[in-house]
């Protein structure tokens with residue numbers, strides 16, 4: 001469960017989010033869609049309490065929040081195995097050196113199996129592929145059993161196959177465990193088969209709801225403030241500005257309308 | 264001495280009965296272990312340069328202590344910890360910004376060291392002050408420094424044990440640590456203070472300039488050898504202490520094979536560390552070469 005109520009967030013001289021509202025029932029798979037700089041990371045970090053909002057309310061229900069940050073750069077020589085990263089998800093905030101614990105080990109093993117990472121559990125995490133690292137970060141985020149999982153651009157920089165694998169894994173978690181997933185992305189297309197909610201960010205404002213309610217020319221046009229076409233080609237959705245729209249305001253010249261997919 | 268023992272190690276017997284050697288083994292060994300352990304986290308946090316800057320400024324403290332007749336340990340430690348606190352107050356978050364702050368601290372440290380060394384040499388009888396401060400004074404450390412130095416080393420080790428998991432979590436991502444209720448900034452400060460203890464100890468023993476070798480070398484070799492944090496820390500400690508004790512032994516011995524001059528202990532320590540680092544890269548370098556050839 002996640003409710004965001006008239007949330008406004010700004011940094012000095014930069015109002016990033018204005019009056020953002022949405023509600024995700026437990027078990028939602030929600031895409032947080034917007035161009036670079038539209039405030040996706042800021043919204044997620046505000047939900048986590050890492051950024052203090054100017055106004056508004058956030059309710060996250062019980063059970064804690066799991067978080068997969070944007071583009072973690074793991075040093076290739078970092079002396080951590082995949083399973084060490086997952087174990088730090090359990091007790092990384094504790095002081096002192098961990099003592100060997102069978103129950104901790106069981107929890108890590110079953111989490112690794114859950115995300116399909118048993119095979120590379122003992123490898124150096126910096127040596128893993130992008131998709132494998134994402135699985136490990138998801139396991140790290142989930143190992144304490146949160147009911148809400150926030151992922152910041154987990155699909156960026158992954159090859160097509162890894163994208164499909166990570167999405168299938170998240171879908172499984174939503175279906176089997178009724179976890180609520182809020183996942184940011186600049187391209188909604190890979191998510192279309194699985195997401196049942198969308199929060200679309202542009203110019204600091206948001207629209208949200210079921211995908212077919214939001215990804216419509218009329219809704220997005222009023223969000224952007226100029227005419228937007230939603231085009232379906234070969235099963236993919238393209239969100240494009242009408243021809244000539246870019247030239248109408250300087251704002252648009254700097255922030256051209258978001259094309260969600262370049263096939 | 265047995266006939267087949269290598270003729271070059273003619274001093275082995277005297278070595279273990281020399282009190283300067285005892286002090287050097289104890290303080291050098293503790294500086295080595297602390298530097299190696301702190302060094303693993305330093306490499307993980309990409310703060311090698313901060314470590315070097317703190318070592319340089321701690322040598323300003325060491326040379327000031329000579330001038331004012333204070334115990335050198337106090338001078339080295341106080342200056343390094345003050346600078347560590349200052350670096351944290353300036354509060355550089357990004358690595359680039361952190362490097363700039365470290366560079367400024369390093370410059371200030373060397374400038375002050377130059378001044379104090381000049382005053383030391385012109386106003387006191389410490390005519391070899393420059394060499395002592397910049398390249399260490401392993402064999403001339405006062406025996407009464409040993410116990411306080413060991414306590415300071417123990418304090419640094421306790422800090423490493425306490426901060427072990429939080430530092431690893433922060434190395435993955437600071438936000439992940441913050442949402443788990445850790446105060447990342449406070450832990451960063453505690454780590455910097457621990458780092459300043461490590462570099463103060465090694466600046467005092469093998470010298471400010473070479474202390475970076477003891478901080479970074481064993482850690483860099485160890486994290487290539489092991490992909491687990493605990494074993495990496497143990498390997499780093501073993502490399503550091505072998506290098507330091509081996510270096511002390513060779514330096515003591517070199518007194519005889521160089522006809523009563525002796526080579527500096529720091530030279531031997533750094534050489535052994537460097538060889539360990541080269542050896543750690545051998546497997547990766549070979550694998551890469553093989554891949555390049557077969558590809």
Ligand SMILES: Nc1ncnc2c1ncn2[C@@H]1O[C@H](COP(=O)(O)OP(=O)(O)O)[C@@H](O)[C@H]1O
Pocket residue numbers: 011012014016034035036037038039040041042043
């Ligand atoms: N810590 C910060 N301080 C100041 N401005 C920030 C900070 N974080 C983000 N911003 C600004 O907020 C805007 C939205 O950024 P972000 O949330 O990272 O967007 P996205 O994740 O959608 O690419 C950008 O203009 C960015 O410069």
Ligand SMILES: [Mg+2]
Pocket residue numbers: 040041042070152153
């Ligand atoms: Mg972002």
